[in-house]
Amino acid sequence: MTDTSQRRLASHPNKLPRPKGELEALEAAWELPKGWRILSAVNNTVIGYFYVGAAVLFFLLAGILALLMRLQLAVPSNTFLSAETYNQIFTMHGTVMMFLFAVPVVEAMGVLLLPQMLGARDLPFPRLSAFAFWAYFVGGLIFFGTLFFDLAPSGGWFMYPPLTGTQYSPGLGADFWLLGIGFIEISAIAGAIELIIGVLRTRAPGMTLDRMPMFAWTLLIFAGMIVFAFPAVILATMLLELERALGWPFFIPQKGGDALLWQHLFWFFGHPEVYIIFLPAAGMVSMIVPTMARTPLVGYRLIAVALIATGFFSFGLWVHHMFTTGIPALSLSFFSAASMAVALPSGIQVFSWIATIAAGRLRWSTPSLFVLGFLFIFTLGGLTGVMVAMVPFDWQAHDTYFVVAHFHYVLVGGMVFPLFAAFYYWAPAFSRRALSERLGKITFWLMFAGFNVAFFPMHISGLMGMPRRVYTYPAVMEWGVLNMISTIGAFLFAAGVLIFLVDVVRNLRPTVSQPIGNIWNGPSLEWMHNHVYGPRSVPLVESRDPLWDQPGLSEESKAGRHYLPGTVTGVRETMLTSPIEAIPEALLRLPGAGWTPILAAVLTAGFFMLLTVKATVPALLSGVLAVTAILIWMWESDPRPLARAEIGHGIKVPTYVSGPISHSWWAMVVLLLVAGALYLSYAFSYLYLWTVSPQVWPRPEQLPPIVWPLMSAALLAASSGFIFLISRVLPGGFRNNAAFVVLTALALIALVGGLGMEILAHWRAGLRPDADAHAAMVYMASFLQLDLVLALVVMAAFVIARRLAGLLNRRRRVVYDNLSLLWHYTVAQGLLGLLLVHGFPRLQ
């Protein structure tokens, strides 16, 4: 496979001095577009800056909304904001903070930091990062803009029906939420795929899984959780939007639907979401604490275990958001127990940090202060979390300000404080000047004091019975005093953020080539000399803290003594290594700057937003153009195989790989996991509605005759068979154009035919999707199948075009491999759907 299996990796694979022109060629390959053309840049540093900047912008915007709310609530019976405006503002505050700030800023930090930390030149899919960023930024701005046109959603950030159904929310606000968020979720999933493959496949040689920086571990788990959690809310948004637009009654009890289905799907996403936000922040803390305490992280393995366990346990907690919905007592106890159990792995991490601080000598810097502030606030939030995990207490505190206090202690303590620590800590790695320690400390104390002054009294006002989400309140008990204190605290906190902004304007000087560098004496690779291409040469990593244990690493890397000191193929490259042991497996050629990702993102945003305002034709046009832009971008994505490339020490690796070694194969597998999770959420929803309304499920004799699903299944199986024939059985499959085109077309006809027969079978049996919840669920299976079939139609046409253009053959086949993976998955999903829709009712 690779020559590395015969050769040991050496710590100094290359001799000095390096050949003339090597560095210049490397710099030329990575040169950034100048002036306004920088918008077409796709490399991780530039996109990372944009991404972090945009996320901070949304943090500020949502923060201003919070201040408006605090002004309204400062005194009883205030008339500063109307009820409807207040509802829109609290909905947007929550939604923007969660979807446009918290998740994106973590992905943004990942995009910016990860390659540098792993010793990679860039992420494996730079244009996907660019697409994810622009889609999020453009879509987010439009979504936020709805506030100025009185079009913003007002049903709260978790959008419970029936309040958000057409009956009680007839306007466009809910649609903006559903389509806007649905589309930002796509961006999150694109980012997650990028990060998973980045962590598993682009680490420096020798950086085995047990030597990986803790931040990379947390990003891996963060991205894995996105893959399984986000599909549930994507499905939920699809169901509610279909109900609103076409009257498919998923949540309407009179027709067999159930509003609680939304809550299950939303919180199956929503609870892991809290950990999705918290874990990477914990990863940042795990990077900052050892540097500031000047000693290695205590309990590395235990933290890895705790992270994975937290990731899993967080999927078993969702019902604790639904303790007051009338679920049987024993079920509540299961989730109450799981909610308490998750404190165990969280506790392991907290004790590891405390032990690390105790083992070393803590430097009293701004990042240290923010970390200590995080420990204090987050621990308090955790304790109130255990309180609300107790069912009887939750019944008392539910929907009061106690809960508002609890989740702000968890989210601001667990995420915003570590993030500010991270800004102060990593600024020197990306800026010509460090941020000011003096201003940083003022920022910290204002934020820390302001936060506690604002949110601690909410515990008390909550216990005194003040409900959340009220736009005003009467002058009873001490609510007025407590709220005034909270408002003062909120403005103190905002003053802290303002000073941070002053610091940023005065001192942050972003650079891609001359950062001030390792002022903290950090041990991880992002503190080596750094350039837009990452390190000049990629070192062999021999410990968890390479810069502490391998002296001279940065200088040697800069001189080109390590692997891949230049560009072998003349274009941007990074090393593809094995997922566990990080052994070099291939050289990955990366694309340079281009306009298609930003164009595709803007057009995708156009598609969703135009669809929201019911401009169907322009929306479709925008969608078609978006797909066209993506196809143009994809056309260059599977480059011609070249000769093996030497990366140093005589080690040669392939420049082209396909199948399970290819990064593209891994990305497709992760995408299939997303699709699978989405479909499992659907199967759960189908069965859930049956438990609620078995009376709308048909008797076996009311179903379409069994011959219909059998024929559908046969067609689906045949289509998979044709695809299989091309690759495995037919000897001329890749040589004979005609055979290739005919077989692919036959596969496509069988696939579309299978789906068509399924829809026709139900239609002929008299089933209409708006009749009842069962009918809507039956057509939903076909709707989900249709999404994939449409994607396959486009991909199949693309593959045929590449075959006819001579760009696809037995060796150069990544495009075909991806098509076939998705194809077989689609067929499997279709068969499962037939089994559920036609088989399950026959069991009764």
Next chain:
Amino acid sequence: MSTPRARPLADLLRLFVGPGLWFAHLAVLYGAEALICTPPLASGRAMTWIASAATILVLGVLALFGAALVRQPPPADRSEEHTAAAFLHATALLLAVLSALGVVWTASPVALLPVCASPAG
């Protein structure tokens, strides 16, 4: 480095056996409660039996999995080169132990509380 490990995906997936079983167990208990108690299809006794059987089964599988991990230590002769394999091995074992604790903890309400009781208790 000598031979690259042949089954990277399988090694990674082994991490998830313990937590995956924990989740499956929770899903079975919750699903059984929903099916048995909400539209009553069977008695509360059936719920107790199903929960006990599921708990014993999952704990048994976790014990077998843990025993298999203990019996097959990672390649010690080349430990210098396979630190990652040893790390994954130990991590999988620790996660299995933690998951077993989680399973016992999640199942404890069945032993302590009346089954099929109404939300108000």
